[in-house]
Amino acid sequence: MSAGSRASGSDDEPLVPEDFDDDFYTNLMDKVPxxxxxxxxxxxxxxxxxxxxxxxxxxxxxxxxxxxxxxxxxxxxxxxxxxxxxxxxxxxxxxxxxxxxxxxxxxxxxxxxxxxxxxxxxxxxxxxxxxxxxxxxxxxxxxxxxxxxxxxxxxxxxxPETSNESYNNRKRLDTLxxxxxxxxxxxxxxxxxxxxxxxxxxxxxxxxxxxxxxxxxxxxxxxxxxxxxxxxxxxxxxxxxxxxxxxxxxxxxxxxxxxxxxxxxxxxxxxxxxxxxxxxxxxxxxxxxxxxxxxxxxxxxxxxxxxxxxxxxxxxxxxxxxxxxxxxxxxxxxxxxxxxxxxxxxxxxxxxxxxxxxxxxxxxxxxxxxxxxxxxxxxxxxxxxxxxxxxxxxxxxxxxxxxxxxxxxxxxxxxxxxxxxxxxxxxxxxxxxxxxxxxxxxxxQHDTLLNEKSSFARNLQASDDKHCKLEKQIVKLQEIIENYKNKVTLRDADIGRLQLQIDKLEKERRLLKSEVRYAQLGHQHTRCELQERKKECDKYSKSLQEDNQKLSQFKREVEHLRDEKNTVSATLTKCNEESVQLKDQLQTLQIAYDQSEKHYAQCQEDIRLMRVEIKNLRTERNVLRKDRENSADLRQELLQMHRLLNQERIKARAMQEEMMTPMNVHRWRSLKGRDPEKMDLIFKIQALRKQILQQNVSALQQEQALEESQRLYEALKEFMLKLPSHKVRAELNNVRATLSSKERKLKALMAELHVKDLDEKNNTQKLDELKLRLTDAKSQLNQERRQKQKLLEEHQLLVQMQAQCFSAPPTMQRTLGAGFKLISGV
Structure with a gap:
């Protein structure tokens, strides 16, 4: 019941939620190992x-x-x-x-x-x-x-000069x-x-x-x-x-x-x-x-x-x-x-x-x-x-x-x-x-004139002083203005420099951001690599332990292999013969596979070219049919367009004649004063003529634009008709799929070949090791044989010595230790 409920829940609920967070992603990544x-x-x-x-x-x-x-x-x-x-x-x-x-x-x-x-x-x-x-x-x-x-x-x-009147008159004359x-x-x-x-x-x-x-x-x-x-x-x-x-x-x-x-x-x-x-x-x-x-x-x-x-x-x-x-x-x-x-x-x-x-x-x-x-x-x-x-x-x-x-x-x-x-x-x-x-x-009043003259001179001096002061003030103001202008130019230059510095800093900031991102990615990759290396180290440590155990086993098996060397030599000869046969078979299979691949590729190319030609011919046939169907409609449209063209040409000729023979406005200069309404009408007529000309020009431009758009539309139509259909795409996808499947098969075969090569290499290595062990065993056997021969020779020498000792003549006196004679009893 629990398994069935779980299966039903997995079928009803989605595998991935619609709004998943980083926690969900991290949990998934943790489950990957x-x-x-x-x-x-x-x-x-x-x-x-x-x-x-x-x-x-x-x-x-x-x-x-x-x-x-x-x-x-x-x-x-x-x-x-x-x-x-x-x-x-x-x-x-x-x-x-x-x-x-x-x-x-x-x-x-x-x-x-x-x-x-x-x-x-x-x-x-x-x-x-x-x-x-x-x-x-x-x-x-x-x-x-x-x-x-x-x-x-x-x-x-x-x-006479003596009279008083004359004297007074002279004085008056002098004064005058x-x-x-x-x-x-x-x-x-x-x-x-x-x-x-x-x-x-x-x-x-x-x-x-x-x-x-x-x-x-x-x-x-x-x-x-x-x-x-x-x-x-x-x-x-x-x-x-x-x-x-x-x-x-x-x-x-x-x-x-x-x-x-x-x-x-x-x-x-x-x-x-x-x-x-x-x-x-x-x-x-x-x-x-x-x-x-x-x-x-x-x-x-x-x-x-x-x-x-x-x-x-x-x-x-x-x-x-x-x-x-x-x-x-x-x-x-x-x-x-x-x-x-x-x-x-x-x-x-x-x-x-x-x-x-x-x-x-x-x-x-x-x-x-x-x-x-x-x-x-x-x-x-x-x-x-x-x-x-x-x-x-x-x-x-x-x-x-x-x-x-x-x-x-x-x-x-x-x-x-x-x-x-x-x-x-x-x-x-x-x-x-x-x-x-x-x-x-x-x-x-002549006396008053002198006083006024002196006052006028003073006023002139005061005005001159004022004028000099004003000129000095103007010069100072000009200098101040020039200083301000120089300051403004300097500030503009500083602003430009600061703007350049800001741009440089922004570029550097972006570069640093990109570098930080790349560094983070590199850090993540290094973490993954470290984890993989740790796993590999653990594997290597386990493999070392296993190798040590295997070494101990091999040491034990060496003694057994000495007994089985004769059987191994026979099996080795058989394996060598079988490997030679397998290599010959693989070469023949590879040659046959390459020839079949070439033939298949040529056939595919021929089929593809024939399909493309057939589709192009079909598209051309459809285009010609459509053109034949639309020819009558196009003729009617051409007649209507010719009529409209003739009407527009007549209008244009009339407008050209009116423009070439304009109304003599110079006769009507007096209309501004006498009859201003007629003058306004004349100006309106001229403005309307200009508007009509502008509208005609714009209409011509629009017609040209429409013609260009129609040409482009027709060109696009032809291009789209010439393009291959979805069936070609499906066929191409099928061909690609077959090619990919064959490539996979090739890869699998290559992998099998590689595995077999590795097996052969391992077998050759084992053979070399066995040969070395055989040579070692042979050398040890030779040494043992030599030692046995030496021992046999020594044993023979000892036996001969003992035989010589026991086979002494009876005339010789038997003695004990210290030179005492043995006398047999009477």
Missing amino acids: EITKALRQKDTHDNADNVQRMVICSNRYKSDWHMEQLHGQELDEEIKRLKDRLEHVNKLSRMDQATIAELRTVIESAWMQKDAAQSREQAAQDEMLKMREKVDSLEQMVEHLSDKRSGLQRKCMAE EKELAQTRSEEAKANEKIQQIKVHNAQLTKMKVRQNLQILSLKTNLDHLQTQHNTVSNKLAKTVVELEYTTQDRDEDKRALAQRISLLKIREDEIIKLKRENAKLLKTEENTTRKFVTLNDARVKAEEENVRLKNQLNTQDKELESMRRIVHQFEKNNEHLTKERDSLRSDLYAEHQTAEQTDEQFQESQHEIKSLKETLHAMEVRQKKLQDDYTKLKKEQTKKVDEIQHLVDKIDALQNEIQLKENYEIELKRTISDLEQKASNLQR
Whole structure:
């Protein structure tokens, strides 16, 4: 009951859970050595090796999965960084827009200031004209006074000098001459100042013209910057859209990966089931092979018995009938065995087909994994391209930011110069007002003019001092600005160096990560190797103990082998003869197998070529049939397209005539004032004509694109029709399966040959050892014979000596010890 319940539970429950953890995996890996031991104890070393290979492959797949997870995390981090950079770029673009708006306001204020300065210049020019008129009137007054003075002088010369009136008049004349000289000197000074003011005004006009040109250039630069900013914003929008597409593609790829991983898990489960079935089939194969071997042994024994019986036929006539019955029974058994062998071969062929199908599924899964890796590689290349584009955009943006800062600095410098010039204008206006006051007060108060002149000189000195101070401040500010620029350049260089260092550190970090991973893998491999080496050491220690025991046994067996040396020599001769015969048989079998393989390969190639040719001819026949069926539809479509072409050509000719003979708009210049509605209609007609032309051009481009797409579609159709069908693939898979099965058989035969060679080598080694033992035994026997001969010779000598002693003559006196004579009694 317990075994049945376990079997039912194993059938209902899955072998592998849907969500398995690392603990489950480690438990499985811990059970692997026990499985391999059990398989090796059952003499299934190939299955044990396959289990170890599966373990190594699973470890590699696990490491690859971890690597992919880490790579996905790195990609997520890079996407986050890109998003942060995009946000930073958006902020910078907003800042740029704000700076552009500020620059616009500054330019508008500069234009307002320019208009105010122009109005002030016009007012100053009007005042200068008034001053010139006053100066002309004063000159006329001076001429009139000079005429009066000359008349008075004449009168004074005519009058006598003694009169008091003449004396007073002379004094007055002297005073008037002095005043005239002073007024003339003041007039000369005033004229010099007026000339200086004119020169200064000319310089100011030149400076204003330059400023206007600079403002226009700044406007053009700002427009250019706006266009560049718009292009950059468009590029950023495109990059954002591309990033969104890439994120969508990444999500789709992740989903596809998850689906593929689930499919791979399902297929892995199927592969595990198939492997278990294969293991069962292999067990059945082993059992069948064992049975087949036992049957072969029985057949060999039966043949030997048949030979013996045939030898005994001549001697045993009485037992013929019984032996014939036995022979018939053996033949029946052989037929039964052949039937069982055929059934087993059919079962083996079916099992080979199932194994080949599993191999094909595994190969398809490997191809899918390779395609997924290729898609991941393409995604990585796309991301690298996007990163390069993003870096380029960032560099361009930094350049534009530097240019904007440079322009802002220039605008600040120009604003400072404008303020200085406004101060100059204010000071000049003040001087002009002072001159007006002086001109109005020339006639009334000459003393006040001197005081005003001194105050004016002081003001001029103060203004000059202020001007010098302002120039010094400007120079200092320029030096400070240059210092700041140098600092900014140095900081940019430092930032670039730091960025390079950061990139290098990231590369080193990635390299270190990869090295650590490889080191971990190497550590795992070394651990596995150490465990294997430990196991091998244990095996070697056990083998040493066994060898010591064997040595003791061999020492015991040496004594027995001395007795069996004659029998061994006879068996050795027989074995040598049998080995020579087996080698000859193996050579003949190998030659026959190579010839059959070559013939089979040639036949397969011929069959494959004939099948490919037949399939190509069939595809061409199908294509021709379809073309013949679609010819009528294509003719109708051609007629419709010709009609549409004629209509479009008529329209195009009409449009060309209208374009070649356009409406004379110059006659209707007065329509803007008289009839603006007609003029608007004319402009609308022109705009509509342009739109129609653009639409025609776009339609032509679309038609060309459609034609190209149709051509590509037809080419792809032809290519797909020329491709081989799934039957060819199935046949190829069958051929591959047969080839793989034959390769396996070849490997098995080679392994058997290798085993036989090893057995022969072991036999030769044993023969050499036995020969050495025989030589040792012979040498020992010779030594023993020599010793025996020596002992025999010594024994013979002793016997001869004893015989000589006992055969002495009777005349000799017998004596005892010490020379006493023996006297026989009377």
